[in-house]
Amino acid sequence: MRSYSFTLNGRQVTVQAPADMPLLWVLRDLLGVTGPKYGCGVGVCRACTSHLDGAEIQPCVVPVADCANRAVTTIEGLADGDTLHPVQQAWMDCDVAQCGFCQPGQIMAATALLKRTSHPTDADIDAIENICRCGTYARIREAIKKAAESGD
Amino acid sequence: MDRTEPLPSAGPSRRRFMVYTVAAATLTVAAPLACTPSRAEGAEPSRAASDVLVTGTDEEMLVLEVTEANHIVVRLPRAEVGQGITTAVAMMIAEELDARLADVRIPLADARTKGNQYTGGSSSVSSLYGPARQLAATARAKLVTAAARRWHLPARTLRTRDTMVVAPDGRTATFGSLTASAARIHRPAVPSKPKPASRHRVIGRPTTRIDARDIVTGRAKYAGDVAVAGAKPTVVARPPTIRGKLVSVDDRAARALPGVHAVVRLPGGVAVVADTFHHAFRARDALRLTWAPGPLARLSDAQIRARLKAAVPRLGTPPHGSTPVEAEFAFAFVGHAPMEVLTAVADVRADRAELWFSSQTPMDARDAVAQAVGLRPSKVKVHVVRAGGSFGRRLNYDAAIEAALVSKAARRPVKLMWSRGDDIRHGRMRPASHHRIRASVAGGRVVAFEQVMASVSESYDDAGLSAQGGVRAASGPLPSQTGLYNFGRVSGDSGGIELAVPLGAWRSVDSGTVRTAEEIVVDEIARKLGVDPVAFRRTTLRGKAVRAVLDKAAAAGHWGRPMPDGCAQGIAVHEEYGSRVACLAEIDASDPKNPRVTKVVMAADVGTAVNPRGLEAQLMGATTDGISVILQAGLHIDRGAVRESSFADFRYARQRHAPLVFEAHILPSTGDPGGAGELGVPAASGAVANAYARATGTAPRSFPLTF
Numbered sequence: 119m120r121s122y123s124f125t126l127n128g129r130q131v132t133v134q135a136p137a138d139m140p141l142l143w144v145l146r147d148l149l150g151v152t153g154p155k156y157g158c159g160v161g162v163c164r165a166c167t168s169h170l171d172g173a174e175i176q177p178c179v180v181p182v183a184d185c186a187n188r189a190v191t192t193i194e195g196l197a198d199g200d201t202l203h204p205v206q207q208a209w210m211d212c213d214v215a216q217c218g219f220c221q222p223g224q225i226m227a228a229t230a231l232l233k234r235t236s237h238p239t240d241a242d243i244d245a246i247e248n249i250c251r252c253g254t255y256a257r258i259r260e261a262i263k264k265a266a267e268s269g270d
Numbered sequence: 271m272d273r274t275e276p277l278p279s280a281g282p283s284r285r286r287f288m289v290y291t292v293a294a295a296t297l298t299v300a301a302p303l304a305c306t307p308s309r310a311e312g313a314e315p316s317r318a319a320s321d322v323l324v325t326g327t328d329e330e331m332l333v334l335e336v337t338e339a340n341h342i343v344v345r346l347p348r349a350e351v352g353q354g355i356t357t358a359v360a361m362m363i364a365e366e367l368d369a370r371l372a373d374v375r376i377p378l379a380d381a382r383t384k385g386n387q388y389t390g391g392s393s394s395v396s397s398l399y400g401p402a403r404q405l406a407a408t409a410r411a412k413l414v415t416a417a418a419r420r421w422h423l424p425a426r427t428l429r430t431r432d433t434m435v436v437a438p439d440g441r442t443a444t445f446g447s448l449t450a451s452a453a454r455i456h457r458p459a460v461p462s463k464p465k466p467a468s469r470h471r472v473i474g475r476p477t478t479r480i481d482a483r484d485i486v487t488g489r490a491k492y493a494g495d496v497a498v499a500g501a502k503p504t505v506v507a508r509p510p511t512i513r514g515k516l517v518s519v520d521d522r523a524a525r526a527l528p529g530v531h532a533v534v535r536l537p538g539g540v541a542v543v544a545d546t547f548h549h550a551f552r553a554r555d556a557l558r559l560t561w562a563p564g565p566l567a568r569l570s571d572a573q574i575r576a577r578l579k580a581a582v583p584r585l586g587t588p589p590h591g592s593t594p595v596e597a598e599f600a601f602a603f604v605g606h607a608p609m610e611v612l613t614a615v616a617d618v619r620a621d622r623a624e625l626w627f628s629s630q631t632p633m634d635a636r637d638a639v640a641q642a643v644g645l646r647p648s649k650v651k652v653h654v655v656r657a658g659g660s661f662g663r664r665l666n667y668d669a670a671i672e673a674a675l676v677s678k679a680a681r682r683p684v685k686l687m688w689s690r691g692d693d694i695r696h697g698r699m700r701p702a703s704h705h706r707i708r709a710s711v712a713g714g715r716v717v718a719f720e721q722v723m724a725s726v727s728e729s730y731d732d733a734g735l736s737a738q739g740g741v742r743a744a745s746g747p748l749p750s751q752t753g754l755y756n757f758g759r760v761s762g763d764s765g766g767i768e769l770a771v772p773l774g775a776w777r778s779v780d781s782g783t784v785r786t787a788e789e790i791v792v793d794e795i796a797r798k799l800g801v802d803p804v805a806f807r808r809t810t811l812r813g814k815a816v817r818a819v820l821d822k823a824a825a826a827g828h829w830g831r832p833m834p835d836g837c838a839q840g841i842a843v844h845e846e847y848g849s850r851v852a853c854l855a856e857i858d859a860s861d862p863k864n865p866r867v868t869k870v871v872m873a874a875d876v877g878t879a880v881n882p883r884g885l886e887a888q889l890m891g892a893t894t895d896g897i898s899v900i901l902q903a904g905l906h907i908d909r910g911a912v913r914e915s916s917f918a919d920f921r922y923a924r925q926r927h928a929p930l931v932f933e934a935h936i937l938p939s940t941g942d943p944g945g946a947g948e949l950g951v952p953a954a955s956g957a958v959a960n961a962y963a964r965a966t967g968t969a970p971r972s973f974p975l976t977f
Contacts, residue, residue, distance in 0.1 A: 252894075
């Protein structure tokens with residue numbers, strides 16, 4: 119096992135882990151960061167969606183070795199203290215969540231989308247692959263548009 | 271316990287709900303969850319409050335405590351699986367207490383020893399609406415009385431707001447500051463009757479979930495997130511076929527891997543306990559296992575469908591001189607696939623056990639776990655944790671039993687998680703079914719309507735005919751015979767086959783197939799008669815309330831507006847759980863292999879809608895379910911194994927399949943609340959199928975359509 123250091127939600131962390139250990143389990147089982155959820159382990163459901171150097175990743179298929187000396191952001195790192203990120207605030211305002219299990223991933227995917235394009239079209243939003251088994255998609259769409267407006 | 275006088279509830283049913291006072295240092299009141307039978311109108315209770323105090327809380331009751339920290343705490347004997355029951359109950363409590371919603375806490379109750387702790391059948395709001403409001407109204411009366419005594423003012427001059435009692439001179443006292451003295455009040459000086467609906471300001475107001483902030487910040491804790499000291503990640507190697515039998519295990523390589531603590535044989539597979547889930551999955555994959563094929567290893571979908579079709583009871587004789595409109599439908603197996611895979615934490619010791627998992631039936635789960643590990647049920651503590659979705663899946667507690675068995679064998683606490691592959695390939699399924707419907711038309715109207723069907727039921731035999739499709743006797747009338755339509759002689763029958771496959775109730779249960787099939791046929795009858803589907807329903811539906819939701823959906827959704835080629839509208843209605851709903855769906859099927867539902871308008875009448883925002887969410891979810899099961903999501907059985915293994919091939923709808931526009935219209939009502947969690951599925955399924963049929967000129971018969 120080797121030692122890997124990276125920035126997690128603004129703080130430097132170091133873990134002892136096998137090189138191929140997925141970041142998801144490093145976060146959840148070694149660091150106790152449980153916002154990113156396991157939903158499939160193969161990058162398909164995207165419940166674990168987080169950011170690596172600001173870009174969207176699925177930590178269940180990213181080995182920890184790929185994160186060395188880089189910046190990982192999970193749902194826990196999105197708000198600025200008690201001030202929610204505009205995407206989180208839009209999620210509250212639209213009451214998007216039902217069971218809530220996929221929503222950390224949905225929010226991180228939406229945040230990454232809004233970074234790439236400040237005013238996403240319906241087609242851009244349709245390209246989000248994250249599964250919501252409760253079927254909250256209409257409110258997700260509404261919240262993304264609301265967050266985009268709040269950024270103006 | 272101190273029995274406070276029973277009071278009539280404010281609801282139109284005039285059911286009465288008893289409230290008791292629990293002897294405690296802080297104000298604690300309790301209401302039984304089973305409804306007490308209605309008394310004769312006008313009959314007053316024979317006595318007022320008793321002064322008899324009993325210590326301890328009754329396990330059967332809904333208990334409300336006002337803490338000195340000014341929180342209102344109600345331990346809810348229901349599971350929160352995303353349906354929003356904790357928010358709805360918090361609203362009922364906040365309404366009657368005049369408390370701030372933020373001061374109301376609704377933790378989930380541990381498994382109890384008796385009483386009603388069942389979450390299912392869309393029954394939670396209707397079963398809690400009376401008791402929860404009566405409980406809070408009683409607590410309020412006592413708090414007001416305590417303040418009156420403190421201030422030496424007449425109780426009737428005091429008001430309540432924002433979790434405080436307010437005097438006419440503006441003095442305030444928080445409920446928390448009054449709770450100790452209110453606990454000693456037995457005869458409130460003001461009425462403890464719930465408010466009339468006309469004075470509701472919380473109930474009926476669209477309200478954001480009370481746990482929304484926890485969810486969006488990642489703080490909401492599911493079973494896999496609960497920190498239980500020393501609970502080791504555990505996964506299970508399962509057979510390639512359903513109920514395959516383990517022949518041999520060579521676990522030397524697995525045990526030799528770093529971070530592996532134990533390998534445990536289970537009835538359904540081989541569990542690996544490790545330091546992390548990464549190590550557990552690695553070791554699982556290093557197990558050298560041989561399996562005997564499961565009991566269905568020679569069966570695939572084609573045979574199952576043929577056997578189902580053969581098990582459908584015969585249609586009766588149509589009325590003389592009538593013209594038949596006939597149709598046959600097949601529905602595939604569907605997985606529940608909640609986002610949170612089954613997960614349970616178990617700590618089983620020699621003399622006791624403690625578990626953490628989400629359960630719709632925690633009392634049954636506790637008893638089953640106790641039996642599995644050889645403990646008395648009283649020695650097993652089950653903490654109910656919020657669930658990442660359920661859709662009926664958490665009526666069963668497969669993972670909890672496995673976790674308990676592994677913990678016992680490995681002599682350590684474990685956190686057992688099914689993989690997504692386990693969930694899809696070995697999880698439970700909505701049974702496949704086959705339906706035959708005949709409407710008999712004479713003189714321009716339906717004079718007889720019959721549906722006969724067969725579905726799969728679960729066999730627990732591992733061998734022989736009964737495990738492989740033995741025919742089950744006809745099991746009586748269908749659940750759909752509610753007389754929704756004026757269709758003359760309505761009849762039905764059902765049969766089925768038994769298969770050794772894991773099945774479970776799936777949101778809306780039989781109505782999801784039976785009523786969907788009927789709504790498709792209703793459209794086909796209208797077409798045969800040359801009548802518009804909405805107009806046909808309007809003239810044939812029996813109930814005013816269901817006609818009202820139909821009219822609302824049709825008007826709000828601009829029924830009949832011109833649609834481009836390949837696009838169409840579809841409509842369907844459903845009535846169940848004391849509620850009714852209509853769904854209007856618009857579909858773009860210009861590529862029939864890749865249809866997109868573009869817009870959905872629903873109208874619902876569920877009686878009093880406690881949280882219209884939560885109700886809208888349930889209708890939205892049901893719409894996504896309808897789109898999924900009708901157009902694209904199902905499970906195949908190939909030689910005794912489920913073909914699919916993740917959301918890559920179990921094609922539950924994603925954003926690109928969801929409507930661009932979704933509207934829910936909630937009809938005003940002051941009636942008792944009905945059920946809503948499952949209500950929307952049959953109407954959404956029917957509307958999507960009918961829209962597809964109208965857009966493509968086809969007659970959809972086998973679901974999902976793209977499979």
